[in-house]
Amino acid sequence: MNPKVCKTLEYAKVKQELKPYLLTQDGLEIVEQLKPSSDFLAVQTQLLETKDGVDILRLKGDLPLSKLFSIKAQLKRLEIQANLSAKELAAICRLLRCSGEIKSFFAKLKQEEVKLSQLYDLVDGLETLPEISKHLLVAIELDGYVTDEASGLLKSLRRQIATTESQIREQLAQLTKGKDAKYLSDAVVTIRNDRYVIPVKSEYRTYFGGIVHDQSSSGQTLFVEPRAMVELNNRLKQQQVAEKEEINRILAAFSEQLAPYTKQLALDAQILARLDFVNAKAKYAKQLNATQPLLSENNEIHLRKAWHPLLEAKKAVKNDILLGKDYQAIVITGPNTGGKTITLKTLGLVQLMGQSGLFIPAGEESTLAVFKEIFADIGDEQSIEQSLSTFSSHMTNIVEILNNADEHSLVLFDELGAGTDPQEGAALAIAILDDLGAKGSYVVATTHYPELKAYGYQRPKTINASMEFDSQTLHPTYHLLLGIPGRSNAFDISYRLGLDQQIVANARQLISKDSQELDEMIADLVKKRQDAKEEQIMFKHYLTQAQQLHEELENNYHKFLNERESMLEKARKQANEITEQTRQKADELISELRKLKLESAANIKENELSDVKGRLNALEQPLNLQKNKVLKKAKKQQSFQPNDDVLVKTYGQRGVLLKKNGAHSWEVQIGILKMKIDEDDLEKIQVNESKTTRAHTSVKSARSSHVSPNLDLRGKRYEEALTEVDRYLDAALLAGYQSVTIVHGKGTGALRQGITNFLQQHRSVKRFEFAPPNAGGNGATVVYFK
Known part of the structure; x- marks a missing residue:
């Protein structure tokens, strides 16, 4: 990418915005050398790295990086077998410690199954040298002080x-x-x-x-x-000399240990610098509220609600910019101070940012191209030293652009043809645009020449555009209007400022009626086109969602069918195993009967024995059986309904179902208590049991109900623990306990405080206190009931 366009579009200011987020000296060097790439795969990889950084920042916060200085000088000294000073070794120690923390951080991300596309492979290249790093951390502090533990x-x-x-x-x-x-x-x-x-x-x-x-x-x-x-x-002097000699020996030993690993240490420094750069890009994207751009292999640009990155996002006007699909050239006409130049710079700078692997200031799903070159002729480049006028300096730049532009280039012209006679300037502008169109270049040009209004309707793959102007407030709105040529709005402005209406009307009659009608017709057509475009985008979005839902539903349906068939097959096999066992037992019985018949001459006929065996064989279910009426009937009998009598298996108590609280839980009346119980813990009691029997059912003892006098909550999550305490206290009350012990552990104290707050509000708790020191101390709470 030519450096001139980076200077024209103020690309260096974007790089300057990145620097405050960097922690390493090598990371700063990466930003200093950063420039846009024209390699599609390289740009794609850099954007995916940035996405990984943004995902990590959103899920986990900053990477565990620390301030690191360059160790290039230390590594060169190690390569020539020189001994490093304590401060130089401390710098390498910081590098190794940071490498270890990064490795551990990404290992946890892998365990949590956080999806990253690029950074896992990058971090795999880190070498932490654990043994050397361990000794260095003990022997040398981060400020370079050699500790007493060094030897x-x-x-x-x-x-x-x-x-x-x-x-x-x-x-x-x-x-x-x-x-x-x-x-x-x-x-x-x-x-x-x-x-x-x-x-x-x-x-x-x-x-x-x-x-x-x-x-x-x-x-x-x-x-x-x-x-x-x-x-x-x-004596002190001698001891100090001996101390210095011992320190030098320690430093020499560490230098000798590190010497074989200079290449790996250099690679570690590069990887950490790259991670620092990725982290900085992620933070800059968050601060800018930027998004990940999509890349088009066909050089199509579709920026949605894009704004200039150096402007405040809340105040900047956001525009949609489309180029490359339906047209390759945009000619923006209209008066000055309407926002044409800033729109041109926004497109150019956003494109440079995307090709540098940075997220862009635009809406989601914006698309960028990857151009081989971007050229820009923007601003007044008049040169006093070269005695060039504004027109001459612009034309010199344009000649260079025309000599180098091709079908892989984006060209930006501001006020094309300005600085000379309007008629000649307009003709030159048309000729230049025609030349770039013949080369297949992608062009966006601004001009105030009215002759170019019809250019977009006379040339293929070209569209007119203008900047919106509010005739009521007499101020530009800075919104880009594609398809609408610029209008001077002189009549409207003059009338709003107080010019006599008759004068304005006379002026209107002096210009071509066809020109007025054409502008009105174009405005109407473009409005309808924009409406159709928005509807198309909306319908496309809904279609994509519907397709995704259809695919998800189809996948889940096939998964359900496979799982159902697998479960049925498993059930059939189990049934056949039971049948086979029954058959074997039947064969044994029949053998015994035959033996008895022979021994005792009992009056048992052979055909009766065969008939019994045949009926046993009929119990076997074929593997392709699709329905099991017995299981369905049993399931129907077990289904729960309000007012059903049930047995709560955990507490060993009878209850009555009141209402269903969720997909798999019921509110159950047990004596004077109402409790929420899972269906798995309920067993339906047959309705033919007599009321008398139920009336004489006594409350089971604590031993028979299997309720422990102690509840161990260690290792439980906060919400899960409080739910279990609630249920346990109800069970303990039913079991007739006077007091129970809740073991919650010491830990951070959050669970203990939560249980204390819960017990203070429980109506059945008389008092509570921490367990004696020999029974757990403040790691357990003894609860006394009323």
């Missing part, structure tokens, strides 16, 4: 240094606070040349002996290392 020797040396420094301070404190303090300029301990010293008045320089390391600017104070401190300072 046993380092820890020992630092302990010795601390001991020596403590001894030095103690002795110096005696000098600064004791009887010798009068010889000092100030009762403080300071450091000169890495050695502890005290500020001594110059006239007492020999009192303490030792070494003078420095003096004040006035010469009145000398910084003296007392003789008694020399040996301790020497």
Whole structure:
């Protein structure tokens, strides 16, 4: 893509909008080098990456990235076998830690079955070097400080240094606070040349002996290392040198471990930078309220409600722009200050954004093309140094465009042919448009020449357009009107400003009547065309929805048939297994009868035995049997109706069905209680049972009802736990318990607080308290009933 069009359309300002969202130095470099691509597959891949980033931002928030500096210099040093400093190793440590967090983050996304089309493969290329990373994190802090845990020797040396420094301070404190303090300029301990010293008045320089390391600017104070401190300072110096040598050894060892992995570390840095860039694109799309564009392989553009990305979305006027399907050239005519130039820039800049893999400021399902080149001649490019007039500078640019444009190019002209004689300018504009049309280029041009109004009706694949003007307010609305040539609106404006109506009428008579009627006819036709277009879009949307619903219904229907047949086949096999077992038992019985007949000469006929066996064989169901009347009858007998007597299996209690609460639950009256019970927990009681029997049914004991005195809610979700507590308390009351224990665990305390609030409002709870420390403490609550 030529850099001139990026400058003309202010593409760099869009890149500048991305930068605040970046965290890595390498990510900033990606944005600096970002430019539109003319490769269809590359653009498609970049847009899918952005979509992955937007989906992650919507579902999980930011990627777990941290501020990372470039490690290119560190890797070059490792390649020449140089040792890295602690800060350089800390930068690599941050990189490895971030790589590990990213790997874990995407592993969780996979577990949750979050669908991403590009980023999973990208993250698979990360290498975390777990062993080295683990040791680095322990040994070197993120600010470059080498910790005591880096080695046993380092820890020992630092302990010795601390001991020596403590001894030095103690002795110096005696000098600064004791009887010798009068010889000092100030009762403080300071450091000169890495050695502890005290500020001594110059006239007492020999009192303490030792070494003078420095003096004040006035010469009145000398910084003296007392003789008694020399040996301790020497020991401290030796220990500090040993500490430095041990640190250098540790850094060298880590540098040697990392040296074989320079290529992988460089790849990690590139992947993290790419993820940072994708995350920034997603955040920018959210801030801009941008959408994912569709890509057309036929160079068709259909922008729905598009606006300029550098304008505030709430205030910007949004326009539909169509190009490439029914026409390849749009000629926008009309007066200045109507919004023609901003519409031209909007199309160009949105196209550049899409070809850069960015979401665009337009409505859903907007479509972009992928052009090999985009050319733009917009604005005043008059050059004083080259002594070129406005017309000359524009024509120089246009000549370059005509020499390079082809059928894969988008060309944008602002005020084509302006800056010269109107008649000649209009003729030049028509000739230039004809040349680009012959080449098959896609063109959008603005002009105020009235001669071009008829151009869209005289050339194939060309349409006129204009910017809407409100004659009532005398202000442009900045809405693009496709198919309607521009009108000056001079008569309407003059009349609204107070010009005599007769003068306006006389002026109208001076222009061609055919011209007026043509404008009115075109306006009417275009309105009808726009209405038809909107209806077509609406019907197409409904048709797509209907097709999707039909496909979904058909798939579910076939799935239902397959599952039903599978279940029936399984039931038939089970029935045949039972029949086979019965047949085997019957054969055994028949054998025994025959044996008895032979032994006892009983009067049993052979044909009677065969008849019995035949009837047993008839019990077998063929595998292609489609209906089972016995099962249907049994199911009908088990169906529940209001006022039916039922047995609640969980509590072992009788009840009466009141009403159905959902697809599979009923409200049941159990004694004085009304409860919601699932159908699976209900068993219908036959109506022929006597009322007397039901009247004498006693409430079962706690043991027979299988209600535990303890309820364990650990691991339960909040809503599920409270529902279970509600049911459990009712069951415990029926079972006759005086108190029960609810085990909810400690955790974050949310579940415990929820249960406390619930118990405070329960009418059957007398009081409650936390369990004793040996029985769970505040991880369990004991409830006492009234």
